[in-house]
Amino acid sequence: MMTAAPPSPPESVPAQDPARRGGRPARPQLTLTVVRREQLGPHLVRVVLGGDRFDEFATTEATDAYVKIVFAKPELGLVPPYDLAALRESGLAAADLPVTRTYTVRTVDPVARELSIDFVVHGDEGLAGPWANAAQPGDTLTFSGPGGAYAPDPAADWHLFAGDLSALPAIAAAIDALPRTALGLAFIEATAENDALVLDAPAGVTVQWLFTGGGHRARLAEAVSSAEWLPGRPQVFAHGERDAMKALRDVFAQRGVLRSELSLSGYWAAGRTEDRFQAEKREPIGAIEPVSD
């Protein structure tokens, strides 16, 4: 298990020189402190972060704002910010390099000087899920970002959201940003009924929860395909497990959704760590082909 709150480095670890960037500028990293942890449901944990450096967090208009959390092995004693290029050059074994995990920023509260991240707890496997499950006030989390590319278009006829619990933070943030007059359909796949959260959706946005027990990858596509779509053209935001997204992509293609109206990607892939999954996405065979323009 790696941690995001490392102690001081032992002498055996090569010193990190912030000036050494291996030819590519490292993205700035920010370390914040866990203020509290909230159990939102059996499979969802909210970690609220704050601390002295909160004001360094750059806010964005994107409702799918995400950060790249960096996890380092605690036994190596590396100190953030982690200079990955320098660590690589120093000869640190590939298996010992810090690794990143991508997470949506669910809320930013500039008054309380806190931001929150909702983590799916998906068992003992992985780094981020188990870290969040065990997070305690005073722990620290180091990340770069935010990135993000989507925000609801007020000119869209209506909005279509589809995703699993990993995309729920981004879908909920988008729903929060909708005008109260907005129209839409939201389809959210969750493992169990008590995973469902109350979303503050406008009256014209119908939220449908799909409880699949965690294994039915075609369920989202079936629900979106068989639903009665609203009149006009939707702006679509669909993210979640990779195979579920591939099935959805076909539905959107059949419905004539244009690429410019569609935000769709895999947020994770069953049976693969994020490192493996991200590597696959860079190979032609791993990319989800977009629908046509």
Ligand SMILES: Cc1cc2nc3c(=O)[nH]c(=O)nc-3n(C[C@H](O)[C@H](O)[C@H](O)COP(=O)(O)OP(=O)(O)OC[C@H]3O[C@@H](n4cnc5c(N)ncnc54)[C@H](O)[C@@H]3O)c2cc1C
């Ligand atoms: C832009 C973006 C935003 C994201 N936002 C969020 C977010 O806000 N909240 C969130 O929880 N996730 C989010 N994700 C997904 C998250 O990055 C992955 O789920 C990640 O793999 C989790 O890392 P891990 O260390 O827990 O598991 P890993 O070490 O990556 O994987 C270990 C095992 O767990 C499985 N696994 C990974 N994620 C899940 C899951 N959600 N459900 C079931 N099994 C899983 C893998 O298939 C693998 O077998 C986002 C991804 C992207 C690209």
